[in-house]
Amino acid sequence: MLDRDIAAFYGVETKRLNEKVKRNARRFPNDFMFQLTEQEWSLISSQFVMTSRMKRPKKSLPYAFTELGALMLSSVLRSPVADETSIKITRAFVAMRQMLTFSTLPEKVVTLAQELYKLKEEVNEILADQNDINESTRAQLDAISTALAELQASRSQDATLKNRRPIGFIQPKEDEE
Structure with missing residues (x-):
């Protein structure tokens, strides 16, 4: 003054x-x-x-x-x-x-709002990446499940083939005894 x-x-x-x-x-x-x-x-x-x-x-x-x-x-x-x-x-x-x-408070509020916006963007990116990982993981799990189902189906076919009489000059082992 x-x-x-x-x-x-x-x-x-x-x-x-x-x-x-x-x-x-x-x-x-x-x-x-x-x-x-x-x-x-x-x-x-x-x-x-x-x-x-x-x-x-x-x-x-x-x-x-x-x-x-x-x-x-x-x-x-x-x-x-x-x-x-x-x-x-x-x-x-x-x-x-x-x-x-x-x-100076309005300047601080603007700064905080900008930081909050950046944090929201980062969280959204992380969630999008996580969703991508989940989708690819789901696709891989589906592929594994399909492969296991095919393997199980082929094994059941192998079991029925073992019970069949062999073709050719090989005699079944049951006849030898």
């Missing part, structure tokens, strides 16, 4: 807020606040309908506060308004974090 926005929340002038921050500089490391560059400020101010460039001296670039810096300001600006404001700011930052977290 920019210094002017936080100053408005706390009900103080931006100049006074920046003075308090400069007096307590050791409480505001780089991960709590930083000063915008000229390029960053021109980019941000171009997005405002009406910029407050007139109120801010041209040499002075605004400070940006992180969630931690905004909370630290409540200890620097000790007042009931500061306490209430720090609670509101905390809630605002939490809402922003949740919004950013959930903004």
Whole structure:
């Protein structure tokens, strides 16, 4: 959040807020606040309908506060308004974090849907391969069954042939005894 926005929340002038921050500089490391560059400020101010460039001296670039810096300001600006404001700011930052977290959710859903589609395709391929194996196995089992039936039929024919009298000069063994 920019210094002017936080100053408005706390009900103080931006100049006074920046003075308090400069007096307590050791409480505001780089991960709590930083000063915008000229390029960053021109980019941000171009997005405002009406910029407050007139109120801010041209040499002075605004400070940006992180969630931690905004909370630290409540200890620097000790007042009931500061306490209430720090609670509101905390809630605002939490809402922003949740919004950013959930903004990536649709991308995750799309990714999961794509992975699910790929898994379904793989399962369908495996099932098709399994059906092919089952059909070929069934055909092989049918061939084995047919071969066994033919073998059994030929054996029964062999048994009837053994009971027949041999043709030719061979005498049956029954006559010899």
